[in-house]
Amino acid sequence: xxxxxxxxxxxxxxxxxxxxxxxxxxxxxxxxxxTLERAWKRFRLWRRGTNLRAWLFAIMHNVFLNQVKAxxxxxxxxxxxxxxxxxxxxxxxQRLDLRDLNRALRKLSAEKREVILLIGLEQxxxxxxxxxxxxxxxxxxxRLSRGREDLRLLxxxxxxxxxxxxxx
Amino acid sequence: xxxxxxxLPELDLHAYVxxxxxxxxxxxxxxxxxxxxxxxxxxxxxxQQNNMLHALFDPVLAEPIPPKWQxxxxxxxWRLGPIAAALAWIALGGALGWLLRGEQAxxxxxxxxxxxxxxxxxxxxxxxxxxxxxxxxxxxxxLVRWLSKRLGGDLKAPHLVDxxxxxxxxxxxxxxxxxxxxxxxxEKNGQRLTLYIKTDASSERETAFRYSQEGxxxxxxxxDHRLSYALxxxxxxxELLKVANAVYQKLNP
Numbered sequence: 001x002x003x004x005x006x007x008x009x010x011x012x013x014x015x016x017x018x019x020x021x022x023x024x025x026x027x028x029x030x031x032x033x034x035t036l037e038r039a040w041k042r043f044r045l046w047r048r049g050t051n052l053r054a055w056l057f058a059i060m061h062n063v064f065l066n067q068v069k070a071x072x073x074x075x076x077x078x079x080x081x082x083x084x085x086x087x088x089x090x091x092x093x094q095r096l097d098l099r100d101l102n103r104a105l106r107k108l109s110a111e112k113r114e115v116i117l118l119i120g121l122e123q124x125x126x127x128x129x130x131x132x133x134x135x136x137x138x139x140x141x142x143r144l145s146r147g148r149e150d151l152r153l154l155x156x157x158x159x160x161x162x163x164x165x166x167x168x
Numbered sequence: 169x170x171x172x173x174x175x176l177p178e179l180d181l182h183a184y185v186x187x188x189x190x191x192x193x194x195x196x197x198x199x200x201x202x203x204x205x206x207x208x209x210x211x212x213x214x215x216q217q218n219n220m221l222h223a224l225f226d227p228v229l230a231e232p233i234p235p236k237w238q239x240x241x242x243x244x245x246w247r248l249g250p251i252a253a254a255l256a257w258i259a260l261g262g263a264l265g266w267l268l269r270g271e272q273a274x275x276x277x278x279x280x281x282x283x284x285x286x287x288x289x290x291x292x293x294x295x296x297x298x299x300x301x302x303x304x305x306x307x308x309x310x311l312v313r314w315l316s317k318r319l320g321g322d323l324k325a326p327h328l329v330d331x332x333x334x335x336x337x338x339x340x341x342x343x344x345x346x347x348x349x350x351x352x353x354x355e356k357n358g359q360r361l362t363l364y365i366k367t368d369a370s371s372e373r374e375t376a377f378r379y380s381q382e383g384x385x386x387x388x389x390x391x392d393h394r395l396s397y398a399l400x401x402x403x404x405x406x407e408l409l410k411v412a413n414a415v416y417q418k419l420n421p
Contacts, residue, residue: 011237116217116221120217141178141182148185148214152217
């Protein structure tokens, strides 16, 4: 799909990634919108025959970085929006696990979260992820490895203290 | 057959989790894991993380895509709808008015504020398609009684059908010093006018018509029987004056 319709075909995964990245419905929709706005504007700059998916995710990465910077400077980063936006209603026991995972994701650094989601959820190759994030493949691998381990530990701890209220 | 190794590069474990190993290497990793339960458990957790991410977020894929995302949009229409554009013009007018305030005599400043508030309320509510008013004209009697009670004055919603404007209904709004009422009228072609009314008409019992252009919205405003009125519309000054005159006469039969 080398034409503009190609962009539309990538909207659902972009939206899924945005939702997972921000953990917030409204923030994710804004992120998608800003990304598409830029993508449409710069579509002429995309080189035909190159990876459109990676190009779009790279734009979203840049928009996301800007938003993170902006919200850090406002010092109002939401930390407890994790529970609010479970998009699904799976069976009861699984739902608890999923909620734990979602909560643990919010506690990861944005860098690790991006890598885990691009690879584990969006199934980008390591090379593609490196291109999207503008870092060497080695950096992607070390973020992936540390991120998965952080997530594992966070969820272990989460299940051990499931009944305790998490204090910032 | 390869014998189980003592350790494997971390990279291979992740490539295994992500299904990115060639067949032969994959088998080697499986053999290794079978002999190392601790590592096997850890890799199992990573695999589960991926599955759970899909369980959590794949439903997003099925959400309908808003039409506005499907085509390149003109920059302004995307972010700044007609309402926002109208408000921006009014704000600009406000800034200019403030800069030029030396030209105006003291007490009229307050009235200019009143006209601006009326214009803003007009710009916000007149483009509404589904909820332009709180109470529709079908319940006119209730509407007028309700707004009169809330404002503490004797309000009337003048009938302007002879001028081609039908009453749509009205709503209660917060004003600077208390509640304010807004009646909305609509012409056959969809053109809308709003009549904005507040009760605290200071010391002045009556004034002449004054006109204020707030961006694209024109406002005629006056005080009559201790009520302040502002008639707002985008129909042009002459047409608006004609209606303002009619409103005044119908309120003073």
